Amino acid sequence: MKATTELLTIGEHRVHVELYQQPSNKESIIMVNGALATTASFTNCVKYLHNDLNVILFDLPFAGQSKPHNPAGGIITKDDEVNILLALIDHFQPDSLLSVSWGGYAAMMALAQSPASIKRAVLASFSTQLNEPMLNYIHGARHNIEIGDVKTAANLLNDEVGKYLPRLLKYVNYRHLSRLDKQELAQVCFHIEQILSLDATDYEQLLGDINIPTLFVNGELDEYTTPEDVREAAHYMQHCAFETVPNTGHFLDMEHHKARAAMEEILRGFLTPDERKYKAA
Template sequence: MKPAIAVVDVHRTFKVHTEFYPNPSARRTIILVNGSLATTAAFAQTIKYLRPQFNVVLYDQPYAGQSKPHNSHSRPISKEDEAAILLDLIEQFQVDYLMSFSWGGVAAMLALAQRPARIEKAVITSFSPLLNEPMLDYLEKGMTHLQATDGEQVGQLVNSTIGKYLPSLFKRYNQRHISSLDRHEYLQMHAHIDQVVHMDNHCQLECLEVIDIPVLFINGEHDEYTSPKDVRVFAKHLSDCQFATLDNAGHFLDMEHKGAWLQSQAVLLNFLQAPARVMYSPRAQHGAVHAMAV
């Protein structure tokens, strides 16, 4: 079934391309939040195991993908802008669950800190509140190439670092996509990184303690940039969180190989389809789920 396409006017400021995949038998709707430099196409693997269970909402940020022709790009938008857009879409599409990938976790966490009444559960993948040495090195190199709007170098950097475990076909797609972006997209990401690296913590941990819904963090075993170890810092700030580590997976999780796809499917659906608002024990709240390789 093809998605329903709409361009949504958000606060009379941004126009956002959206894709709504309906499931007549579904009782819940989930919205997916892209990582940096990505479009709705980045969730092609994820949506395969979500559509049989949920209504699914995808969208492009105002500066990216099919939203680009509808916006002026006169200035970079902030992470707070992205969180406000997400909150608006949650209301418009009556969303129950939220799932983010990579840098989409910044907007997702800031939105959750506003305690949107509709959201029952959230899944944050390939994200960490800490900027460790590998990530800082990646960001510093990235900022140089982004400021120069050198798309070829940005693409090569992504494929040799966070994307190093991707199949060759996906690496070729990454290179083609990233190297052909518009100038404002490189400058947008440069502004985002510059904002992040000059903050004490890039998702403002002190404001997250108000989040009172179950949150699942999923990271790849071999992801040195947003590592399973670093993400556990969230356990000190969230009252109801769980952690899952996918075996033999890097940063891109379900895109990397069939085993990681099956693990992602199992862990995510088990979490989302468990009864809501159950009272977890302290061990369950801050425990880890280790996803066995399939």
């Protein structure tokens, strides 16, 4: 299915938006990319959800198809990300939200402000804890970027967080990351510093302010955002549930066919009006 596109002005930024719409769909979902990812990262999700949900994708100003429309550059902070996300929610009025990886933090910040249209959310490959493998990875990535060894940083992503990706997607990751310009690399380093500055109190307050059914989905083999670590969220949230995708790492439905099928079943069961099997509790 081909998307229609829009270019929205939000504050000082221009934001590229892709819309996958069907006249018969009663609800819609907005999807929030992980760090430096683009709308392309949701290709599988669009394929198995667009017949039941209108899908809204967007690129942040420094990434993908938004980048050419923001020539002034500059760092995008988490507050900027949240303001952009809230503006898009206000504009399109989606019923649900799906975030992946570190897009989950901006998603949580937005959800904590209780946007009226959002009735349920999925946070995939996210954890409220920075465990030892994640800390080792982000410190290594920061070091390689700071010394100008971007190719080693790209290989580190594939060898660590992306270790279960098929060879073709590892190549795509490497090509994308090894070609980042100075603005994008500065954004990566700023993003890492933001991650390292967070503590348990930041997460506890955000989680406590989220009052809609929220599903956490993590890969069984993911050492960086583990299914065990994310269950801490249950101590602070009234309406949350957890799903684990078997034999799968951090990149979930991008890793292999069975992971894709499992993610489709999980997401359709939680998000789609006709197949909704349970309420998060």
